[in-house]
Amino acid sequence: MALPNSHFHILLVLADQDRHGYSIMKETESLTQGEVTLGPGALYSALGKLSDQGLIEEIDERPVPELDDSRRRYYRITDAGRRALGAELHRLHRVVEHARRSDLGWSPT
Amino acid sequence: MSPGAIGLHQALYRRVLALTPPQHRNRFGEDQIRLFGDLLVMGESPSRLWLRTLPDLVRVLVESKETMVNHAARMALGTLSLGPLALGFIVAWIAIDEFGDEPRLLPLVALALLLQGGFTLLWLGGRLSRWQRLATDALIVGEVAAIVAGSVMVADAVASRIPSDPEYAPILIGVVIAAHGLVGLLALFTAQPQTPAS
Numbered sequence: 183m184a185l186p187n188s189h190f191h192i193l194l195v196l197a198d199q200d201r202h203g204y205s206i207m208k209e210t211e212s213l214t215q216g217e218v219t220l221g222p223g224a225l226y227s228a229l230g231k232l233s234d235q236g237l238i239e240e241i242d243e244r245p246v247p248e249l250d251d252s253r254r255r256y257y258r259i260t261d262a263g264r265r266a267l268g269a270e271l272h273r274l275h276r277v278v279e280h281a282r283r284s285d286l287g288w289s290p291t
Numbered sequence: 292m293s294p295g296a297i298g299l300h301q302a303l304y305r306r307v308l309a310l311t312p313p314q315h316r317n318r319f320g321e322d323q324i325r326l327f328g329d330l331l332v333m334g335e336s337p338s339r340l341w342l343r344t345l346p347d348l349v350r351v352l353v354e355s356k357e358t359m360v361n362h363a364a365r366m367a368l369g370t371l372s373l374g375p376l377a378l379g380f381i382v383a384w385i386a387i388d389e390f391g392d393e394p395r396l397l398p399l400v401a402l403a404l405l406l407q408g409g410f411t412l413l414w415l416g417g418r419l420s421r422w423q424r425l426a427t428d429a430l431i432v433g434e435v436a437a438i439v440a441g442s443v444m445v446a447d448a449v450a451s452r453i454p455s456d457p458e459y460a461p462i463l464i465g466v467v468i469a470a471h472g473l474v475g476l477l478a479l480f481t482a483q484p485q486t487p488a489s
Binding site: 203204220223227230255 | 315318321326327329343347351354
């Protein structure tokens with residue numbers, strides 16, 4: 183089953199490093215050049231669902247403890263999350279390959 | 292933006308968050324308020340942020356409603372599955388106790404009831420996720436069978452009743468079985484099985 187767009191992008195930006203909510207929001211915007219913007223409600227709603235599904239987990243560690251607000255929650259992608267992300271990337275890859283082979287007058291730039 | 296102004300926006304946002312369901316608010320309310328403040332501190336325009344926040348709020352409300360409906364449907368299916376399980380054990384007990392005297396159909400009925408109840412619980416728990424579509428189809432067939440069996444029972448009981456000495460028990464049992472199937476079917480289309488953690 184395809185991942186919801188917000189879930190996919192959250193997993194994607196967590197794949198390279200642990201992040202807190204603000205960082206996830208900003209990295210998602212940057213990655214998609216502002217095309218995907220998550221409001222605080224949508225972001226935490228998605229984080230809650232991903233956490234309930236075991237695809238991400240909340241962690242106590244802080245990347246730079248002395249520079250960080252201790253009240254912030256950090257999130258890390260789990261092994262199950264990496265598998266779900268991999269499956270979604272594979273699915274998208276197949277879609278792009280199909281589009282490339284089809285006579286759509288389209289090619290990736 | 293001054294810290295006072297940011298505090299004011301955060302206080303207003305806290306009021307707005309009071310509209311969201313308590314489960315969501317209790318879990319993430321403080322994080323959202325902090326994030327709202329962080330965005331203002333980092334230079335986000337307040338008007339732009341508020342414009343983004345309102346659709347965001349609607350989205351959370353809709354998602355929470357879906358979650359509540361799913362929860363209610365899961366509760367209904369879980370409760371309904373206890374009926375066939377209990378009845379299955381009773382029929383199995385009768386079949387064992389009266390072995391040889393009762394029709395051979397009885398053990399099969401017990402097995403079907405136990406399978407129906409057990410299967411529903413396994414589906415709800417996400418234990419059948421590997422065969423998700425097949426398992427859901429099997430459950431739908433089971434619920435439709437209950438509706439048909441209950442309706443046939445009612446029709447048969449009504450057709451064969453004696454006006455001077457009517458028996459209402461078969462009609463009542465038929466109605467319960469058909470209603471059980473109908474509610475189960477509706478809940479099945481609404482409920483989502485639990486997603487396995489790994």
